Amino acid sequence: MRKLTDKSGQDKIDLQALKESEARFRSIVLWSPDAIIVTDAKGKIEYMNPAAEGVFNRKLESFIGKDFGLPLVNGESTEIDIFRPGKGPGVGDMHVVETEWLNKKAHLIIIRDITERKRQDELLRAEEEYFKNIFDNAGDGILLADIGSKKFYMGNRAICQMLGYSPEEIKDLGLMDIHPEKDLPYVIDQFERQAKKEFSLSRDMPIKKKDGTVFYADINATNVTFAGKNYLMGFFHDNTERKRAEAEIRRLNEELERRVIERTAELSVVNMELESFSYSVSHDLRAPLRSIDGFSLALLEDYEDKLDLKGKDFLHRVRAAAQNMAVLIDDLLKLSQVTRSEMRLDNVDMSSLAHSIADSLQKSAPERCVTFLIQDGLRAKGDRNLLEMALVNLIENALKFSSGQTDAQIEFGSRETDGKPTYFVRDNGVGFDMTYVDQLFGAFQRLHSTKEFPGSGIGLATVQRIIHRHGGRVWAEGAVNKGATFYFTL
């Protein structure tokens, strides 16, 4: 298209052929989708093709003869903004050629509308930037490896920081370079299975940094394809901190356990010392007591005629006090035995145990008229001797505090609480004031005077120790003159 007309050889050219040639060029210009503008040497518009009206979005007859402007390029392309009234700005690729038009110097200007292409480019560019941003700023390291060669295609900032390489260095490396040599067979196997989509997550993979140090990371991988090549995109999550925290927790637990063992050992030593102390004290106390009681008795028998009534009464009181103290010491010994004795766990028939206790108590106090209500089929897992001791104490207690009742009634049963049995011993005796419920289970604590109800104040303390040794709980409910109920769990 250097020359639109050629008049130099006109005489020799066949007129018909010329017409055909002209028609061909004409249709090219008419059907071209690009705007074609011909201006004179100064930039005045001489011709515009029909496509120009589409490109500039308006009728253009009035533009003929007007100044388009002198294009500052020749033989090359430049981008220009297209003014399209009512349609928003467009972008054009303007290509200018100096030529001849009707034997004069002219510019042939071809403007291709690239608005849509530019818009797409811009969208793609924005999208690419967006994803590049995500890629670069992701907290996890991201590494793309060629599935075939296992060479890295690229890595993000986080993986560079993790490994200690620059983004450029990463591109020269491959799978073999970032794992310890001894682990390579395992690493490669995991890589290949991830590539085959057998699974996506490989946990605790050993990773070798540039400086040779090794850390562990979870690698979550996914297959990606671009530019016709298959890559495995791995997301690396550094486990160092998690591992450190886990190790710390483990260390703290071990430390705690060690301290518990130490403390328990210390406590058992102290306990044993205390128990043996109270045991020997009790034993040593019995001997002088026996002397007091024995010599008081001897005095009463051998010197009966020399003592007046008052003297005899004093000696009787001495004996009663000594015997009372002996009972106290016996109870103290029992209490210490509760904690000293070895626990032997058995399946204990609580109902028959309660029956036999009730029978023997009834025999020892035939004058009492007591109704025992004992629930059948109660069983418990525990030490038979200890449980018996606890039950004896509770039932004896009930019997004692219902002694004023003409129709005394003692009940032993169980009810379910949260799927576990809660046993109880209930009486309809004098009961107690709930205000003092806390004092019930203390050793030597008594809510009633010895005159009213004899006793050492050790029975319930023993019960509590037995229940605690079984890991259970014991508590009481009652009201003055309305009876008492003792509950326990095991």
Add this chain to the structure above:
Amino acid sequence: MAVKYVLKLYVTGVTPRSHAALKNLKKILNEDYKGVYSLKVIDVMKHPKLAEDDKILATPTLIKILPPPVARIIGDLSDREKVLLGLDFVAVRGGAWKK
């Protein structure tokens, strides 16, 4: 100094081409024509009427109103010599253009 050169530059918003043309033109004018030119920059998006009256088809388009004759050039104005030639300025180096 009296204003001798009156110029109008049509641009489209803030496209890279508009931006480049304005920067290039200011550089040329401030180097050799400081104080003797008046430049009006017109955004076709804001003033489509002015653009239509001036028969603007594409931008950047630079129109020289004064001194006559009126001349217009189209492109990013990156080539200083071509700009001066296109505007029918007598190319000057190191001094103001005198008539």
